[in-house]
Amino acid sequence: MVHLLVLCRISRAVQKRLPGVKVKYLFLMWLGILLGSWVLYMHYSSYSELCRGHICQMIICDRYKKGIISGSACKDLCEENKLQFQQCLSSSPVNQVYGGVWRGKEVIIKCGIEDAFKTDLNLESLPRRDLALFDKPTRGTSMEEFKEMLLTFLKASLGDQQSLGNLVTRIISMADINQDKKVSLAEAKSIWALLQLNEFLLIVSLHEKEHTAQLLGFCGDLYITEKVPYHSLHSVKMPPFLKAVLPSMVARSLNRWFAPAWPKRAEITIGLLEFVEEIFHGTYGSFYICDADLGNIGHNEKYDFKMVNLRKVVTEMTLKDFYKGRHCEHNADCTHGKDCMATCDKLAKQCNTELIQPNLAKICGLLQEYLLYGAPTDFRDELQKHLQTCMKLNGLASQMEVHHSLLLNNIKTLLWKKISHTKYS
DSSP states (O other): OHHHHHHHHHHHHHHHHHHHHHHHHHHHHHHHHHHHHHHHHHHHHHHHHHOOHHHHHHHHHHHHHTTSOOOTTHHHHHTSOOEEEEEEOOSBTTBEEEEEEETTEEEEEEEOOOGGGTSOOOGGGHHHHHHHHTOOSOTTOOHHHHHHHHHHHHHHHHOSOTTHHHHHHHHHHHHOTTOSSOOOHHHHHHHHHHHTSHHHHHHHHTTTTTOBOOEEEEETTEEEEEOOSBOSSSSSOOOHHHHHHSOHHHHHHHHHHHSOOHHHHHHHHHHHHHHHHHHSSBTTBOEEESOOOGGGEEEOTTOOEEEOOGGGEEEHHHHHHHHTTOBOSSGGGGEETTTEEEEEETTTTEEEEEESSOHHHHHHHHHHHHHHTTOOTTTHHHHHHHHHHHHTOOOOHHHIIIIIHHHHHHHHHHHHHHHTTSTTO
């Protein structure tokens, strides 16, 4: 009887609270629907803001049909529909990046038109923007004058290098779409506009060692490169929203789980070190990695290293112009991008031009986690010692010339010896 009385009292209490419970659950359901709708709206708004490939194509083709621009991909894009935009990969509205297909091959399409996205998208207003974007060279410019224009621009961008004449010849050959030994005004305007884009300039300058994505074609200032299948050193690149919510330990475990086998990672690393060597006093000057992130570094199916995001790599002249006369209170005030930090002269309150940390030291910092995990135990300690020494390398000119090359070659040799007798060599 006592048990029945207790159960009756509980039953009455639940009945009294039931309407409140129902209201509470209804409120939670309404709140969930509201939040879900808001998330979907934000996702759609973000997508529509970032992904404007159709607008990019419309503007490029309008200019092509008016004879303002030219390029090896214009006919396929605007007339024959052989170049198609597919997956949106853009991270900024002004830098449209798409995965696409060109003549049956997977490619990356990049559209560098900026002004078109800052104003109303009215085709009638495009000619005014064309005048600003494709204003050089002007009608009547001779071939010799155009070559001189290119040489002057390259000197300002890359420094006064002896090999710039060869680069000018290569650019002229690229601009001559129909290979008639002449460059039309539309061809000249297109290649000039492309060279104003930092990434395109670097692709052209660093093409010799094949550590950058191969340039396949262009139309105006839209250009197409090969698709790098693995655009992160880890085989799987997590989306930003997942990165933000995952604990660092979980993210690290996932990266380790999906990473290639250690010998393959060593092979990719050798290619990465060759790239660092290439941009240190290279054929066309020195270049600096201003965002050393694993997400900017990738590889192909053969585990050949590829620098995926060249927007984060800058020329020595760009850095000098950035630091020239720049006011500072601390070293942090002398930071270009994420990782290019110079020292601050606290007496003069101006930035110096020498970077605190060179490319090699930044890369060795990345390799600590990537390369040591799963490394053979018989040489792991030696590898770690080399990487730690490398990370302490600073950007002072007195250290750079000798220590940079010595450390880089030591790590490359160590890795190569370990994998040279395996199937991965």
